[in-house]
Amino acid sequence: MARFPIQEARLKGLRPMSMLDLSRVAAIERRIYDFPWTEGNFRDSLNAGHEGWLLEAVDMPGKLKAYALLMWIVDEVHLLNLSVSDDEQGRGLGRRLLDWLMRHCFEEGAQSMLLEVRPSNQAALRLYAAFGFEQVSTRKGYYPARGGGREDAWVLRCQLGLEEP
Numbered sequence: 001m002a003r004f005p006i007q008e009a010r011l012k013g014l015r016p017m018s019m020l021d022l023s024r025v026a027a028i029e030r031r032i033y034d035f036p037w038t039e040g041n042f043r044d045s046l047n048a049g050h051e052g053w054l055l056e057a058v059d060m061p062g063k064l065k066a067y068a069l070l071m072w073i074v075d076e077v078h079l080l081n082l083s084v085s086d087d088e089q090g091r092g093l094g095r096r097l098l099d100w101l102m103r104h105c106f107e108e109g110a111q112s113m114l115l116e117v118r119p120s121n122q123a124a125l126r127l128y129a130a131f132g133f134e135q136v137s138t139r140k141g142y143y144p145a146r147g148g149g150r151e152d153a154w155v156l157r158c159q160l161g162l163e164e165p
Contacts, residue, residue, distance in 0.1 A: 011100050017052025017067060019043065024064045025054075028085050035144045037081060045069050045080065055097055066093045068101055077105045079115040094127055102131065106160040113160060116153035118143055125154075133158040 017025070022039045029036035046052055051070040057063035065088045069080040079101070084094045105113060116139060117124050133156040142153035 011055055011096055013056040013058045013065070014097075014100065015054055015056065017042075017046065017054050017069070019046060021052075021054055021064070021067075022046075024062075025067050028064060028067070028083060031086050032083060032089075034146060042069070045071075050080065053097075053101070055093065066097050068097060070101065070105065072110070075109055075111045077110045077113050079113055082115075095130070098127065098131060102158070102160055110160055112157055114155065114157045116142060116155055118151055119154050120151065128156050128158075131158060 022042045025042055026037070026039035029038075042052070048071075051072065053068045053070075054064060055066040057065055064085060066082075066084040068082045071078040071080055082094060082098060082101070084097075102113060113133075114136075115128070115133070117128065119125070135154050136157045137155040139153040139155060141150035143151040145151040
């Protein structure tokens with residue numbers, strides 16, 4: 001059995017991200033992060049061919065709940081951004097979206113998923129640990145931090161499709 005803790009293979013309201021979505025995505029970024037990605041960062045990612053996904057409310061057209069960006073590197077995928085709107089946090093959407101992304105990537109041929117996360121982001125670390133991500137390295141001073149300093153990034157990796165121990 002694959003290492004995917006949630007048995008939900010589909011998410012209602014999930015669709016590919018387009019350039020028309022970027023102002024809404026950037027607006028959420030600004031609300032939830034001290035150092036958000038800009039609309040230009042998202043535009044550059046889509047222009048570079050990275051894969052973007054949105055989770056919209058089915059009952060409220062146009063309401064964005066969560067989004068993610070992936071960069072494929074042969075048979076590994078780099079999760080560049082996974083975010084849940086501030087008014088939707090704490091409802092399991094990040095968990096369900098990550099589960100879907102991991103399944104999707106495995107089905108498309110990815111053997112592993114890689115990401116960076118702030119060591120101070122305990123909620124994200126708990127989420128990634130639940131999916132079997134393990135720290136493989138540290139990027140010193142990777143993130144900007146409050147007060148003009150820098151914060152390290154932990155590089156996490158998870159093998160996709162492994163048998164449960």
